[in-house]
Amino acid sequence: MRRGCELLGSERKTKAIMLIKNLNRTKISYLKTPLSKYTFEAPRIKRWVEKEVEGKVLNLFAGKVKLDCEEVRVDLNPKWNPDYVMNALQFVRNIWDLGVNPVTFGTFLLDPPYSFRKSMEKYNGFVSSPFNQLKDAISQVIKPGGVVITFGYQSVSMGAKRRFVQDHILLMSHGGAIHDTIAVKERKRE
Ligand SMILES: C[S@@+](CC[C@H](N)C(=O)[O-])C[C@H]1O[C@@H](n2cnc3c(N)ncnc32)[C@H](O)[C@@H]1O
DSSP states (O other): OOOGGGGSOHHHHHHHHHHHHHHHHSEEEEEEOOOOSSGGGSHHHHHHHHHHOOSEEEETTOOSOOOSSOEEEEESOGGGOOSEESOHHHHHHTTTTTTOOGGGEEEEEEOOOHHHHHHHHHHTTTSOOHHHHHHHHHHHHSOTTOEEEEEESOSOSSTGGGTEEEEEEEEEEOOTTOOOEEEEEEEEOO
């Protein structure tokens, strides 16, 4: 009987092997933690993010919870008193005109609302969703070696097409019938 790998076409086999090699370099962590509307209200998630961010942080969906790090906070909602009350995509597309130098950021942090994730899932591969446009815009301004941490339901966010490699995946279990959340830390190739 032939083994599973031999059943794959050669191109698929190469991709599968590349994926396995890459996963070997990716750290995977697991947390049991309650799900909160404001993600970083959960102390264990907040601590994980604060440990994983590198350098100054551009927090593009900043929300309510301030992180214990140097961060520039962007949010559409003025209630959270962000540094910039702006749409994340407009902010990144106009970052130089706003007088902000993107190279000063070691980390871009993405914790968008549910509908952003949904639009990404629904239109992925067919229509460029606002979230995909945002990721394209980030990949054009982030410095080589810079990090993007994305919260959502997928273990790949920026991806190899945008020249990012996975560094760390955090799987968050919220218990019972609640679906897990995934955070992925990816690094732009030098
Ligand atoms: C999941 S919450 C972020 C929670 C945050 N990490 C915390 O722990 O407090 C998503 C945030 O994104 C903001 N938001 C929604 N759409 C946005 C957009 N297009 N640009 C910037 N911020 C947006 C919402 O106002 C909300 O505060």
